[in-house]
Each structure stands twice: as C-alpha cells, then as structure tokens.
Amino acid sequence: MADTQTEVLDIFTRTRALLRGHFVLRSGLHSGHFFQCAQVCQYMPEVERLAELLVAKLAAAGVTYTTVLAPAMGGLVIGQEVARRSKVRFIFAEKENDRLVLRRGFKIATGERVLVVEDVVTRGGRVLECLEIVQSRGGVVAGVAMLVDRSEGKTKFSVPSYPLLQLSFPTYPADQLPPELAALPAEKPGS
Secondary structure, eight states: OOOHHHHHHHHHHHHTTTEEEEEEOOTTTTEEEEHHHHHTTOOOOHHHHHHHHHHHHHTTTTTSSSSEEETTTTEEEEEEEHHHHHTEEHHHHEEEETTEOOOTTTOOOTEEEEEEEEEEEESOOHHHHHHHEEEEEETTEEEEEEETTTTOOOHHHHHSSEEEEEEOOOEGGGGGOOOHHTOOOOOOEEE
C-alpha cells in the first residue's frame, strides 16, 4: 500500500495539484496545504492511472456497485473515470440552494448499489450529502471511494471508505492560526 500512496503523491506533486501556502478550505478551516484536484484532472493519463488504482483497490476489497455518484464539481472527473473503468452508470449531484441534489432526471432505484466517489475529503460534508441522497431514495451505498483523505482516516462514514492517499496536514480555525501561516495572505482556490 505504501507504494500506491507514494505513486499517488508523486502524481499530485508532478501535476502541481498539491499546493503549499495559506488556504481557506471548503470547511472554513485554514491549512498550509491544498489539494487542487482540477490540476491533476487536466491530464488524462494521470486521471486514468488514479482511477485504475482506485478500481483495483475496490475490487480487492470486494466492493460491488452498479452506479457511481459523484458530487459536482470536485468528484466529477474521477467519478466518471471510475464508472467508465467499472463499466457502470455514472450520475452526479449538484448544488441547489446550497445543498447537493439530483437533477437532470437522474434517479436511484430501490436497492441499487451506489458507490460515492469524491476527490478530496477533509470533513466529508459533500460525501454525507451524497449518502443521504442515495439512502433517501432507497439505494444501498456500496462504499465511499476518494483520491485523498486529508483527515488520515479520522473522518468516518456509515459505510466503508477507500482512499488512495491518506494524509493529515494540520488545519486550523481562523482564530487559531500559527504565526507562520497567519503571515501569509489567505487564498481560497476552490476545489
């Protein structure tokens, strides 16, 4: 597993998807590191490799699913590639009135096995919204797959999760920044 994490970290570093500075995360917390997955997602060979590694990890764990659901925007590219490699249906949830919803005629059938795929998880807010979407429609969540778990396994869901990379970069509330981070201008690059 260490070899996979090393390879994934190398992909993020080479594509400049792992940034250093002072960032405000979607959660509102501040960090000296930021995963900008849009950077890695512009290079299809890297996206294909990341999805290949993720699908292999899911297969080794015996995870079965007939649909992949990803939250827009971050999970779209990797979610679609995981679905393509798995030869299953792909749908996505998008924001409406600041909540993720299914639109565009997407449906989830009772008993349908759905894999939720996300790019980066810090606290897991969008994943939790996706789990609620699946469960409220009678679907069965097969698991949560992600490229990066920033919480190093501390963020837990009601179903198993499968990250390619687990890291724990410190995060801070705005009023508790260390001096070296506070000295840098804060950026909010988006996901």
